[in-house]
Amino acid sequence: MPEDVYIPWKKNITVLEVLVYIHENHEAIAFDYSCRGRVCGRCSMMLDGEPVMACAIRR
Numbered sequence: 001m002p003e004d005v006y007i008p009w010k011k012n013i014t015v016l017e018v019l020v021y022i023h024e025n026h027e028a029i030a031f032d033y034s035c036r037g038r039v040c041g042r043c044s045m046m047l048d049g050e051p052v053m054a055c056a057i058r059r
Contacts, residue, residue, distance in 0.1 A: 016043055016054035 005026050007018055019031050033043040033055060043054040 012058045014055055015045075015047065015052070015057045015059065018059075019054060 005022055007013075007021055016033055019029065023029050023031070031043070031045070031054070034040050035042070035055075038053055038056045041053060044051060045054055046052075047054075047057060
């Protein structure tokens with residue numbers, strides 16, 4: 001069962017920023033990114049059944 005992880009919230013945080021925070025502060029998780037600028041598509045993933053770029057989606 002996954003454990004709960006506290007993420008310091010900031011306005012307009014991207015899914016990519018959340019992934020990087022979890023990776024650096026809690027556990028090693030597998031994901032990939034390159035440009036962080038919504039152009040390469042390398043951070044593409046499925047979120048709630050929809051294809052998205054993690055660097056562009058804000059929650």
